[in-house]
Amino acid sequence: MPTMSVKQATELLRGAGIPVTLQRVEITRLLLSGPVHLSADQVFSGIRASVPATSRATVYNTLKLFREKNLVRELIVDPERVVYDSNTAPHYHLYNAESGQLTDVSAEELQVVGMPSLPPGLELEEVDVIIRVRKRD
Amino acid sequence: MPTMSVKQATELLRGAGIPVTLQRVEITRLLLSGPVHLSADQVFSGIRASVPATSRATVYNTLKLFREKNLVRELIVDPERVVYDSNTAPHYHLYNAESGQLTDVSAEELQVVGMPSLPPGLELEEVDVIIRVRKRD
């Protein structure tokens, strides 16, 4: 249940320079109303609830577009599927592969020290930290 | 070109409690002769060079087995494919998505400080750090 209004979502899209369509508005409301971690398929299912005639292709197109516009971040934590994170501020993750549960860890709380100097001609894109946990035996 | 002999590979497998087969020996020689990062398909191609009648299923079975026995570590850095790392000691990675180039960063060089306390009932499995880089514009 998105907490963002259609008007707010519309403004957000315009502000990002993204032409507004019904599907994009609804995906915005689902994904960008608050901090969430959703797979493409979860977005697809969620969108279907409000706009039944939405295709997977549109969901994938939109997610790719949102990533290019830095509205979401792609998390590569599981080989099965990509997860989209609505929190684009620097932060890290705690991941439970058994449950699929993903939790944010703030960049104030956790820090990476001793970053190696990069080979010439390369620049830093981002640093991912994934704390993998499991149920205690 | 593996630098490990068949005898060495055989001993390594026995030491890990893995029943010895020709395919496992050859995959061991390819993957565990030194520090490498290989995808399942790269292992498949490499094995075909020495044992042409090897199937993909066997490669995937063997890689899964090796991971369970902690002979290799799975790296989830790219949604396209899983990479197998023959270095099972704690260390981190620098990754260039454009070239696919993956470089080890030692755990002495780089450290993660401020690890959050884990929710009760959970235990740490491992910490992945991926430094994503790209060509400078």
Next chain:
DNA sequence: TTCCATGCAAAGGGTTTGCACTCTC
């Protein structure tokens, strides 16, 4: 009206599975 966005279905690529055959022990 002119494009860009969308829906649909098929294709694609990595990985897994089912089953019969083969080899190790």
Next chain:
DNA sequence: GAGAGTGCAAACCCTTTGCATGGAA
């Protein structure tokens, strides 16, 4: 000889693509 390991091909799942239709500006 018994059971695990293997090869083959089909199946699977996530994601992408091609193309014709539909909608935004």
